[in-house]
Amino acid sequence: MLAYIVRRVLLMVPTLVGALTITFIVMQFVPGGPVEQVLAEARAGPGETSLYKAGRDLDKQRLEELKKLYGFDKPAHVRYVEMLGSFARFDLGRSFLQNKEVWQLIKEKLPVSISLGVWTFLISYLISIPLGVAKAVREGSRFDVVSSFFVLFGYAIPGFVLGILLIVLFAGGTYFDWFPLRGLTSDDWEELAWPARIADYFWHLALPLACLVVGSFAVTTMLTKNTFVEEMRKQYVLVARAKGLSEKRVLYRHIFRNALIPLVTGFPAAFIGAFFAGSVLIETLFSLDGLGLLAFESVVRRDYPVVLGSLYLFTLIALVVKLVSDLLYVVIDPRVQFGAASR
Numbered sequence: 001m002l003a004y005i006v007r008r009v010l011l012m013v014p015t016l017v018g019a020l021t022i023t024f025i026v027m028q029f030v031p032g033g034p035v036e037q038v039l040a041e042a043r044a045g046p047g048e049t050s051l052y053k054a055g056r057d058l059d060k061q062r063l064e065e066l067k068k069l070y071g072f073d074k075p076a077h078v079r080y081v082e083m084l085g086s087f088a089r090f091d092l093g094r095s096f097l098q099n100k101e102v103w104q105l106i107k108e109k110l111p112v113s114i115s116l117g118v119w120t121f122l123i124s125y126l127i128s129i130p131l132g133v134a135k136a137v138r139e140g141s142r143f144d145v146v147s148s149f150f151v152l153f154g155y156a157i158p159g160f161v162l163g164i165l166l167i168v169l170f171a172g173g174t175y176f177d178w179f180p181l182r183g184l185t186s187d188d189w190e191e192l193a194w195p196a197r198i199a200d201y202f203w204h205l206a207l208p209l210a211c212l213v214v215g216s217f218a219v220t221t222m223l224t225k226n227t228f229v230e231e232m233r234k235q236y237v238l239v240a241r242a243k244g245l246s247e248k249r250v251l252y253r254h255i256f257r258n259a260l261i262p263l264v265t266g267f268p269a270a271f272i273g274a275f276f277a278g279s280v281l282i283e284t285l286f287s288l289d290g291l292g293l294l295a296f297e298s299v300v301r302r303d304y305p306v307v308l309g310s311l312y313l314f315t316l317i318a319l320v321v322k323l324v325s326d327l328l329y330v331v332i333d334p335r336v337q338f339g340a341a342s343r
Contacts, residue, residue: 092309102309112290132224155218160281
């Protein structure tokens with residue numbers, strides 16, 4: 001097991017370097033870099049917004065100063081080596097356009113991502129696992145058919161479409177003005193008592209969470225149902241029933257433990273996925289400034305330190321979570337032995 005963990009950790013290095021290298025190379029061929037972005041903001045006048053028009057008449061001295069400021073006066077291979085050295089020290093660099101450390105920007109966006117990710121994960125699993133078990137026990141019944149229809153219907157609706165519909169209906173769009181459309185809390189949140197703060201917090205999260213949860217729990221629900229149905233048809237279940245055990249005891253004492261293996265081992269990946277993969281469109285619709293919106297805006301504005309720093313951090317977290325998920329198989333199912341399989 002220790003040898004397996006060491007091999008997996010060592011394999012993370014080329015994976016990280018490969019992802020960063022490909023992204024860095026692609027960036028060298030993308031037009032409209034950060035220098036052009038600054039020129040556009042500084043020189044574009046009324047009716048003249050093109051990046052290239054903005055920099056066409058700028059003197060070369062100013063242009064060279066900007067390139068030196070952002071490090072573009074160095075050859076690409078030198079910048080690449082410096083980037084890898086900084087990331088090896090967990091120095092993600094400094095944003096070109098916001099003049100802040102990338103770590104600071106990420107920490108500023110974390111409250112939104114934590115709120116969306118954690119609650120989406122918890123609500124989805126608290127709904128999907130009991131619903132999946134109920135569907136498996138009642139397979140083929142009217143409840144199973146009707147619930148499958150609503151689950152798949154919700155899954156088929158894009159989150160941003162549902163978001164627009166909820167805004168029109170409940171957020172002052174056309175009909176009711178029941179929910180806010182901006183931020184995680186109200187302006188007077190600090191002045192409220194703690195019960196009122198909690199209520200205000202969930203009041204702001206109600207609509208965005210509805211958009212994220214409706215589309216996210218369908219996969220887990222159907223996976224839970226199919227896993228339980230598969231386990232219920234195995235020989236050991238028939239033997240347990242033949243011994244006279246009650247259906248409740250067979251379900252929770254025998255089937256439940258084996259059926260939950262793929263779900264429990266998927267917890268880390270699902271949690272991190274919900275945490276960091278918040279919908280950019282949902283964040284935009286409800287004016288929530290999270291990590292998804294930060295990554296999208298950094299790509300659009302060619303803020304390369306933020307793009308590469310976010311990619312490095314998210315890839316590293318994904319690799320660690322994948323390793324944890326694999327190790328959970330051994331903890332939950334002792335029959336899995338990575339070390340034995342490798343010999």
